[in-house]
Amino acid sequence: MPTTTTGSQSDFNSNRTDGSASDIEAQLQQLREDIRNLARSVAAAGNEKADEVKGKARRAASDAADASLQMVDAAREQAKSLERDLERQIRSNPLQSVAIAAGVGFLFALITRR
Numbered sequence: 001m002p003t004t005t006t007g008s009q010s011d012f013n014s015n016r017t018d019g020s021a022s023d024i025e026a027q028l029q030q031l032r033e034d035i036r037n038l039a040r041s042v043a044a045a046g047n048e049k050a051d052e053v054k055g056k057a058r059r060a061a062s063d064a065a066d067a068s069l070q071m072v073d074a075a076r077e078q079a080k081s082l083e084r085d086l087e088r089q090i091r092s093n094p095l096q097s098v099a100i101a102a103g104v105g106f107l108f109a110l111i112t113r114r
Contacts, residue, residue: 090097
């Protein structure tokens, strides 16, 4: 038996379709808002993490610069100390120092001639 739809049945299906379409549209709009909010949250978290990493990098660079300055100062002091020791040695044994310097010069000349 074929069923015929009456006007009231057709109106019911039409209302149901319109209601479903508006529900879907409302859900899609809510989903878009949720995605937008999620994107903002992720961006904010990313910015916070980036700032944290930048701060750590700055601190590490500062620490490395301080350590290198300390090493340069220590090397400078050691060079000054060696210079003072060498000068003291030369003043206490001038003939020996001249002989050593002449020997080093002679060896240097032999090496560079070859």
